[in-house]
Amino acid sequence: MHPAPPTPPRTFASLSPRSLLAYYLAKFRAEFALQIAYRGSVVIWLIGLVVQPLVSLLVWTTVARSNGGEAGGFTTGEYAAYFIVLMVVNHLTFIWHMWEFGWRIQTGFFTPLFLRPIHPIHNDVVENLTFKVVGLVGIVPAAVILAIVFDADFGNTTPGTVAVFVPALLLAMALRFILEWTLALAAFWMTKVSALNNFYGFVTAFLAGMIAPLALLPAPARVLASVLPFRWTVSFPIEVLLGQLGARTMVLGLGLQVLWIALAVLVLRRMWGVAAARYTAVGA
């Protein structure tokens, strides 16, 4: 005789907004204390998050300099600005859950999350947001120092572009979180997801504008980046802040972000139901 497996919460609205808020506040406090306690690991993560865009910055400013100060429509200072903003935007949008779900399933760590009367996604949202807040303590000074050292050119950044940057960034955070959290659900079907994750990382590296500004990619890749959600998860807020886009493109971009989020939420709800029903663990 097997005891009936716990029925996982399937809807997002099973809690009242007030109790959800209380959950978020309490969970944030706990998570904050936890990450402060393990600050060593946080610093290591931050070093990775700084070094990667820093190396790209060094490579591309070298490209511009080897070419007489300008390459592909970007000057040395504009490359510096691009990769510094990329560092901040990437820190604020990235999530690690697709690397964690396989482990969670193999070790049975998911079981307690299923037993709680709240959707597991809230746990991950808070964990992720806390890391972003804590991490800003390192990322912001790094960005300021790099902007000074590399003489970053923010000449086209105006109060107007900053005003659009804020919603573009928030939408990008939501979109990338939902997309990658949905992708992480693949671990419910596959025992080994590293190859899938690596492939996804490869595609985003190019199509989200992490390796190089999208403007430098061949035309088909640029089209693909705009038609698929990738550009709207990372590159778009950077382009907005640096004043590379016209008013119409900015409005269109925000609209596409909202559209992709709506679509991604639909897929996520559908996939989550199927994935949760498949979940089996020792003892369940």
Add this chain to the structure above:
Amino acid sequence: MHALTVIRTYLKLGLLNVLQYRGDFVFQVISIAINLATALLTIGIIFDQTDSLNGWMPNELMALVGIQMLMRGLVTMVILPSMEAFMEGVRLGTFDFLLTKPADAQLLTSVSQFNAASIANVVIGLGVILVSMGRLGAAIGPGDALLFVVLLMAGAVIVYSFLMILATCSFWFVRLNNILVIFSVMFDNAGRWPITIYPVWFRVTLTFLIPVAIAITIPAQSLTGRLDWQSTALALGLAGLFATGSRLFWRFGLTHYTGASA
């Protein structure tokens, strides 16, 4: 020789392990292919915009990518997993068992783990080096090739000794795994490009780049004929210095190991 027998036995065990987890090996190969594609496509995008990257040509950068993959394979095959196991052993006290074995402790520590899946990295890295050497053409004589192999070995010795020194610190500081993570981050990101494109402060402040540079950039320079004798001497001299230094430091550190029950 006793030492060789020990190494051979550990390698054989590692190989048997990979035969057990064939699926894992396939995934590893896929991931390496993806890494290679990323590196080569990035080089392609860069040379759409410029003719040279601070004097480096596409085929030369491709050779550098191959060397980085080869070195990464060597490091992740034996050195890094063994160092991680050693640090864990010191923390848990299981290092006691290793000390009681009738072989040199540093040797046993260095080869205790063998991640055979990294062989793929070594093989693909070698393939990339050979292809780019072919494309670089007749410029490479037998003398250059020999120098290249010697410098590669010097680089491997320096990386090994550097990590050995870091690992030895765990006799005093118990939680050091993070240092190895920083090394991997630097090796995987900064190591993909010639060190000569980095500003001096970046090269100097991040000492982690010293072994990376000597292991990757200097051999690549020898292939592309831009190596002066000073760099060669520096690489060989440092290899000797690092190897001796790590050995002495290890023996000194060992006297500070108190063991789990002592």
